[in-house]
Amino acid sequence: xxxxxxVCKRYGERLAVDEVSFSVPKGSICxxxxxxxxxxxxxxxxxxxxxxxxxxxVTIGGMxxxxxxxxxxxxxxxxxxxxxxxxxMTGYENLxxxxxxxxxxxxxxxxxxxxxxxxxxxxxxxxSPASTYSGGLAKRLNLAIGLLGNPAIxxxxxxxVGVDPHSREMILNALSSLRHEYATTILYTSHYLEEVxxxxxxxxxxxxxxxxxxxxxxxxxxxxKAMEVIFGxxxxxxxxxxxxxxxxEGVTVAPMKISISEDAIYSALPLVLNELSKRHVxxxxxxxxxxxxxxxxxxxxxxxxxxxx
Amino acid sequence: MFRGIGASIKKEFLLxxxxxxxxxxxxxxxxxxxxxxxxxxxxxxxxxxxxxxKAVVTCEESTPGAVDFVKKLQREDGFEWSGSCMxxxxxxxxxxxxxxxxxxxxxxxxxxxxxxxxxxPESTKIGVLINPEANPYMKTLFEGNVQRAAMEISMVERMSxxxxxxxxxxxxxxxxxxxxxHAGYLxxxxxxxxxxxxxxxxxxxxxxxxxxFIIIPISNTFVNERRLGTLSRLATMNMSxxxxxxxxxAPYFMINQIQFVLMLLVGVYLVPVxxxxxxxIHGGVLELxxxxxxxxxxxxxxxxxxxxxxxxxxxxxxxxxxxxxxxAAIGGIMVPTFVMPxxxxxxxxxxxxxxxxxxFLDIFLHQAPFVELIPNMVALALFGLILLGVAVFRLNKxxxxxx
Numbered sequence: 001x002x003x004x005x006x007v008c009k010r011y012g013e014r015l016a017v018d019e020v021s022f023s024v025p026k027g028s029i030c031x032x033x034x035x036x037x038x039x040x041x042x043x044x045x046x047x048x049x050x051x052x053x054x055x056x057x058v059t060i061g062g063m064x065x066x067x068x069x070x071x072x073x074x075x076x077x078x079x080x081x082x083x084x085x086x087x088x089m090t091g092y093e094n095l096x097x098x099x100x101x102x103x104x105x106x107x108x109x110x111x112x113x114x115x116x117x118x119x120x121x122x123x124x125x126x127x128s129p130a131s132t133y134s135g136g137l138a139k140r141l142n143l144a145i146g147l148l149g150n151p152a153i154x155x156x157x158x159x160x161v162g163v164d165p166h167s168r169e170m171i172l173n174a175l176s177s178l179r180h181e182y183a184t185t186i187l188y189t190s191h192y193l194e195e196v197x198x199x200x201x202x203x204x205x206x207x208x209x210x211x212x213x214x215x216x217x218x219x220x221x222x223x224x225k226a227m228e229v230i231f232g233x234x235x236x237x238x239x240x241x242x243x244x245x246x247x248x249e250g251v252t253v254a255p256m257k258i259s260i261s262e263d264a265i266y267s268a269l270p271l272v273l274n275e276l277s278k279r280h281v282x283x284x285x286x287x288x289x290x291x292x293x294x295x296x297x298x299x300x301x302x303x304x305x306x307x308x309x
Numbered sequence: 310m311f312r313g314i315g316a317s318i319k320k321e322f323l324l325x326x327x328x329x330x331x332x333x334x335x336x337x338x339x340x341x342x343x344x345x346x347x348x349x350x351x352x353x354x355x356x357x358x359x360x361x362x363k364a365v366v367t368c369e370e371s372t373p374g375a376v377d378f379v380k381k382l383q384r385e386d387g388f389e390w391s392g393s394c395m396x397x398x399x400x401x402x403x404x405x406x407x408x409x410x411x412x413x414x415x416x417x418x419x420x421x422x423x424x425x426x427x428x429x430p431e432s433t434k435i436g437v438l439i440n441p442e443a444n445p446y447m448k449t450l451f452e453g454n455v456q457r458a459a460m461e462i463s464m465v466e467r468m469s470x471x472x473x474x475x476x477x478x479x480x481x482x483x484x485x486x487x488x489x490x491h492a493g494y495l496x497x498x499x500x501x502x503x504x505x506x507x508x509x510x511x512x513x514x515x516x517x518x519x520x521x522f523i524i525i526p527i528s529n530t531f532v533n534e535r536r537l538g539t540l541s542r543l544a545t546m547n548m549s550x551x552x553x554x555x556x557x558x559a560p561y562f563m564i565n566q567i568q569f570v571l572m573l574l575v576g577v578y579l580v581p582v583x584x585x586x587x588x589x590i591h592g593g594v595l596e597l598x599x600x601x602x603x604x605x606x607x608x609x610x611x612x613x614x615x616x617x618x619x620x621x622x623x624x625x626x627x628x629x630x631x632x633x634x635x636x637a638a639i640g641g642i643m644v645p646t647f648v649m650p651x652x653x654x655x656x657x658x659x660x661x662x663x664x665x666x667x668x669f670l671d672i673f674l675h676q677a678p679f680v681e682l683i684p685n686m687v688a689l690a691l692f693g694l695i696l697l698g699v700a701v702f703r704l705n706k707x708x709x710x711x712x
Binding site: 080 | 323
């Protein structure tokens with residue numbers, strides 16, 4: 001459904017997308033993950049024909065994008081990272097306007113609005129001005145606009161950033177149901193591994209504009225299991241705790257959390273627990289699952305280098 | 310190419326109708342300006358009151374000649390006279406001028422009638438006193454009026470001496486026949502119509518000013534659309550730059566026309582309620598609509614162009630507001646061009662607001678036919694087309710390079 005072949009995009013001196021090639025099969029949900037500035041949004045803009053690549057080719061729905069921009073755009077629904085709508089207008093007015101821009105009218109428009117509203121569960125808020133929506137509701141409306149016309153391909157650029165857990169759950173459920181009920185092909189950028197793990201069939205990992213990992217979710221994540229030790233606010237400078245741990249292999253620190261990669265659990269976990277105990281830090285939870293994004297990307301890069309060798 | 314135009318027009322109306330600040334700028338600001346300026350400038354614009362400075366007359370005799378002389382003086386429209394030959398009280402001219410705060414005074418001294426038929430300047434019985442603060446032009450006008458009244462009285466007296474059988478009516482007719490010129494007015498107009506009244510100046514001036522302030526809502530929506538990524542989203546839905554620009558022109562054109570009708574109604578009906586003159590429109594409706602349309606097109610194109618370049622609403626408000634005020638200041642909106650020095654009058658033609666104002670005034674004052682309005686209308690249309698071209702070029706480039 002979506003095929004990128006050796007796509008490059010440069011902004012001045014910076015190479016934002018570097019020889020990227022991947023494909024997304026029809027009816028699958030593909031997660032595009034990477035740090036901020038990794039090139040995810042540029043890839044989304046290239047796929048939406050908002051940005052022209054410097055080289056390479058993009059084929060969507062069997063059509064070469066550069067030669068069929070209008071036809072390709074008719075296939076896609078784009079949900080940008082920002083809540084791109086009119087806050088002064090109600091949810092319904094926004095949907096009605098964007099639906100008309102998509103070329104819908106009359107009964108088809110109304111049905112499409114009903115569909116988008118049902119999937120995103122916006123019924124209750126439909127006639128309130130979007131400016132009164134919470135962050136989560138606004139993101140749901142943002143998604144609902146992208147669903148107008150029930151597009152065959154849906155691009156979502158970090159749709160859950162800044163969203164409350166309830167709305168996040170709703171958005172993820174909506175995407176799963178779209179895939180199951182309508183075989184919608186979804187390309188989804190995120191830097192939340194747990195989200196990607198939950199809904200994506202496939203993960204593409206991007207770092208500094210390059211693809212460093214591309215496989216099924218199960219295959220990729222099984223390599224990246226980790227243990228997370230979660231604690232509360234520290235009554236002292238966090239650097240005191242982190243300093244002795246920073247050099248340990250497989251250990252990454254974050255505010256109120258220390259992650260240990262699966263292969264380092266036996267060696268590093270006792271040391272981590274010892275450091276926490278010495279400083280009387282109360283552990284709230286220990287979780288075993290997918291590791292941090294940092295660990296995941298590091299792992300992908302290391303594997304890539306090993307493969308190169 | 311133009312898909313969704315209807316929805317876009319509706320959307321722009323919704324956005325403007327919910328933007329209180331835009332509504333204030335577009336409708337309340339010009340209404341207040343029209344009211345204030347029409348009332349404040351009423352006397353400065355009205356020809357009859359503009360030069361009605363106070364003048365007094367004292368008489369030491371009440372002979373028919375003296376009475377007739379004073380009557381002729383008082384028929385002059387430019388001065389507000391007090392004193393007469395019928396007064397019993399004899400006061401000095403200087404005292405009366407001080408008492409009445411008059412700028413000019415005329416005294417008719419004893420023996421006035423006896424000296425009328427003589428042409429000896431030494432024997433004149435007319436005295437003139439002028440306040441040193443008086444405007445030199447008004448002084449010349451006043452002296453000319455006194456001289457004319459005295460000449461007419463003197464002529465009548467001389468005619469009486471030569472033809473004692475002539476009636477007063479015949480003498481007046483003979484006097485009128487000595488007039489050696491015929492006065493007319495340009496463009497088939499009538500007296501007092503060459504210069505606008507304060508309301509005739511204020512209504513089109515502040516209407517044009519407010520039409521150009523369409524830049525505030527246009528740039529606000531445009532900047533927000535760009536900031537929130539809505540323009541990108543519209544692009545992914547196959548909305549073209551042409552449709553985008555057209556969807557801005559159409560609703561704001563309608564809003565401009567609503568402003569036009571409302572401000573005319575304010576001039577015709579509301580200004581008189583507050584004691585001002587009612588707006589009198591001599592020209593044709595079609596000519597008015599044509600001028601209003603090109604002014605609107607020019608102002609919207611200018612607004613879209615600026616909105617396509619600025620990045621923040623602050624930039625739009627500051628740059629747009631300042632440019633509008635400069636256009637207004639030099640274009641005769643804030644200060645009518647006819648009171649400007651000649652150099653500034655020449656300079657005012659660089660302001661597109663002046664092209665619109667001149668066209669409206671040509672219609673209001675001269676009932677100018679369509680053909681006479683063409684040069685200014687073409688200038689406004691070209692101004693709009695060039696700017697629109699710049700905006701479309703800019704937006705196309707932006708779309709191609711990535712929003």
